[in-house]
Amino acid sequence: MRPVVALLLFASMALAACQREERDTRPQSALGSGEQPTPVTTLEPGGQRPSPTDNKAASFEANAFHLSEGKRLFGWFNCSGCHANGGGGMGPALMDEKWIYGSSMESIHATIRDGRPNGMPSFRDKIPDDQIWELAAFVRSLSGNAPSSAAPSRNDDMMVHPSENRMPDAATLGKSP
Amino acid sequence: MKRLASIAFATAIALFLQGCAGWQSALDPKGPAASELAWLIWFFTGLCAVVWVLVMAALAVPLLMRSRQHAEPLALDADADSRKLRVVTVAVGLTAVILVGLTLLSFFANRTLAAIGSDAALTIRVTGHQWWWEVRYEDATPSRVLTTANEIHIPAGEPVRLLLTSTDVIHSFWVPSLSGKLDLIPGRMNVLDIKADKPGVYRGQCAEFCGAQHANMGTFIIAEPRAKFDAWWNDQLQPAAAPTGGEAKAGENLFLKRPCVMCHKIGGTPAGGTVAPDLTHLASRQTLAAGTLTMSRGNLAAWIADPQGVKPGSHMPVVDLSGDELNAIVAYLEGLK
Numbered sequence: 001m002r003p004v005v006a007l008l009l010f011a012s013m014a015l016a017a018c019q020r021e022e023r024d025t026r027p028q029s030a031l032g033s034g035e036q037p038t039p040v041t042t043l044e045p046g047g048q049r050p051s052p053t054d055n056k057a058a059s060f061e062a063n064a065f066h067l068s069e070g071k072r073l074f075g076w077f078n079c080s081g082c083h084a085n086g087g088g089g090m091g092p093a094l095m096d097e098k099w100i101y102g103s104s105m106e107s108i109h110a111t112i113r114d115g116r117p118n119g120m121p122s123f124r125d126k127i128p129d130d131q132i133w134e135l136a137a138f139v140r141s142l143s144g145n146a147p148s149s150a151a152p153s154r155n156d157d158m159m160v161h162p163s164e165n166r167m168p169d170a171a172t173l174g175k176s177p
Numbered sequence: 178m179k180r181l182a183s184i185a186f187a188t189a190i191a192l193f194l195q196g197c198a199g200w201q202s203a204l205d206p207k208g209p210a211a212s213e214l215a216w217l218i219w220f221f222t223g224l225c226a227v228v229w230v231l232v233m234a235a236l237a238v239p240l241l242m243r244s245r246q247h248a249e250p251l252a253l254d255a256d257a258d259s260r261k262l263r264v265v266t267v268a269v270g271l272t273a274v275i276l277v278g279l280t281l282l283s284f285f286a287n288r289t290l291a292a293i294g295s296d297a298a299l300t301i302r303v304t305g306h307q308w309w310w311e312v313r314y315e316d317a318t319p320s321r322v323l324t325t326a327n328e329i330h331i332p333a334g335e336p337v338r339l340l341l342t343s344t345d346v347i348h349s350f351w352v353p354s355l356s357g358k359l360d361l362i363p364g365r366m367n368v369l370d371i372k373a374d375k376p377g378v379y380r381g382q383c384a385e386f387c388g389a390q391h392a393n394m395g396t397f398i399i400a401e402p403r404a405k406f407d408a409w410w411n412d413q414l415q416p417a418a419a420p421t422g423g424e425a426k427a428g429e430n431l432f433l434k435r436p437c438v439m440c441h442k443i444g445g446t447p448a449g450g451t452v453a454p455d456l457t458h459l460a461s462r463q464t465l466a467a468g469t470l471t472m473s474r475g476n477l478a479a480w481i482a483d484p485q486g487v488k489p490g491s492h493m494p495v496v497d498l499s500g501d502e503l504n505a506i507v508a509y510l511e512g513l514k
Contacts, residue, residue: 023389025485026495072492076452077439128436128494156345156363 023065027056027130057105060133061140064150070138071152071164073131082119085160086142091119095142095161097170103145108136144170201380203353208372210356213289221279228275290357294370297338301329305341305348305361305383308390308491309454309467314410323413324442326454327467330409333376333400341367349385352398358384373400380468389490395468416445417457417513428509436496437506443513453493459513466491478507 060066074080082091092100101107101116112132115122123132141151144167151165198205206212304311314323331337341350343361350369351358359369373379383394401409420426432438433448440453448456463472469488470476482503484493498506 023490025490026483125434126436126439128496131436131494 021064024059024063027059027066027133056133057109057136060137061105062147062150063137064152066134067137067141067146067150067164068152069131070134070136070141073127073135074138077123077127077135079135086139087161094139095167097143103140103143105133105136105140108139109133112136138164141165142167144168200378201353201382205354207377207379208355208374210290210293210371211354213286214357217283217286220282224275224279290370293372294336294338294368297336297370299332299335300338300340301331302340302342303329303350303361305343305345305350305387307345307388308383308394308488310350310394310396311454321410321414323410324455325413325458326462327395327464328397328399328462330399330401330406331371331373332403332406333373335403336370336372339369339371341369346387347385348383348387348394350381350396351384352379352381352396354379355398360385371398373398376400376402378463390488393467393469393488393491395464397463397468412461413458417443419445420509420512422508424505424508425512426509428505428507431498431502431506432509435498435502435506436494440493456510456513459510461514466493474507474511477510478503481506 082089083094084091086095087093088096092098099107101111109132111120112127112135113122113124113129127135137146138152140146141164146164148165148167148169151163151167153163153165155163203211203218204215206215300315302313302315304313310327310329312325312327312329314321314325316322339350341359341361342365343363345363347363348361349358350361352371355373356369356371359367361367377400379398379400381396381398383391385391387394420429429446432443433446438448438450440450442449442451442455442457444455444457460472464470465472465476465480466484466488470480480487480493481496481498483495484491485495
């Protein structure tokens with residue numbers, strides 16, 4: 001009896017290894033860009049409105065495929081031209097804990113889509129909406145705001161800073177656990 | 178009945194061997210490198226087959242022959258022992274000679290392959306990307322340097338030097354009818370010399386697993402007479418044809434306003450992306466998406482409308498376009514001869 005139980009246990013553990021992240025290359029159908037206004041404040045007369053959180057943000061945030069696609073697009077679209085691999089140059093640094101417009105996915109998505117004063121261009125209509133979400137998720141991973149199990153682990157070329165999955169976790173940064 | 182079976186068998190073999198001909202076959206060589214390799218393949222296969230048959234026969238003879246019963250099985254027989262020793266010595270000697278001979282043959286074949294491009298006048302830089310080929314024709318005059326994608330035109334009967342590299346993962350360049358394979362390695366330049374004896378179209382394929390769409394990473398070598406090749410090069414250097422007609426004009430406008438412009442280049446327009454195939458003369462190519470689809474209006478529309486359905490995982494994203502916008506962009510691209 002015992003060997004049978006052990007065998008079953010082993011088989012179930014082996015099967016668990018088959019779990020694999022889905023690569024969703026078409027997060028949404030071609031119909032409807034899913035664009036919606038991102039409120040710049042949650043203050044509102046007569047009580048707070050429901051959270052604007054788009055469930056799309058959550059599905060992109062901890063997904064290794066979307067994070068690595070975001071990393072590729074970050075290079076392709078020359079984000080480094082101003083943000084210098086996240087270290088900051090003409091544009092602000094992306095790998096520190098300072099967020100001018102907030103650290104939420106929705107806020108970063110709005111920054112890329114609509115631009116911000118003093119230099120950030122608007123990429124509306126130039127980058128498909130899903131790809132903007134991928135970029136937003138990757139930007140968050142630059143400062144340790146992505147699970148290290150999902151964040152990109154290597155560059156295709158020279159490593160300019162430790163890979164994103166080795167960034168100190170933003171939640172516990174500077175504090176003893 | 179028996180005759181019918183043998184006819185059917187012969188037909189099946191003929192059909193099977195038919196698969197070895199065509200535009201992508203190492204057994205149907207169309208250039209000096211491939212001929213050398215094909216000869217080597219047949220010689221190795223033939224010689225090894227002969228050796229295999231001899232070994233099998235040597236094993237079968239004692240199995241089938243009734244052996245003499247010895248009165249004293251353990252008695253020493255110096256004569257028989259030295260006879261057996263001679264046979265084994267000769268067999269070992271023959272094996273060594275054959276192995277050394279085959280090694281020398283492949284060594285000399287390599288020398289022939291290396292000599293093909295020693296006087297190559299044309300140098301083409303081939304860069305592997307997931308999952309397409311960037312092709313750049315080098316020239317001493319900068320204005321004659323030409324960048325295109327997936328289809329490599331070469332002059333027939335002339336050696337051509339290919340410089341192979343990659344920007345992402347390791348790929349491998351393999352046009353079986355013309356040459357052996359050689360890897361494209363990021364950060365490294367490999368040199369492959371090819372020569373096509375006659376004009377023709379030869380298909381190539383990425384031969385190193387490189388990700389989801391490895392199978393759809395094809396290329397075409399188009400060998401043409403020198404005059405035709407020069408004319409092709411001059412045509413390709415021209416900026417893109419200006420759109421004719423309202424729909425195509427609207428298409429150009431949309432191409433520049435929508436995500437297309439972020440990655441693709443069209444010479445003569447502000448579109449200057451270099452991370453995706455150059456579309457300046459897209460419609461002059463025979464296929465789309467590295468040999469995935471043949472070039473036609475319908476396939477162009479299908480590819481733009483849903484690249485992830487045609488080639489799942491490819492780096493071309495689904496772009497939100499209305500039907501009219503899609504038609505306009507297709508009308509524009511179709512005119513880029």
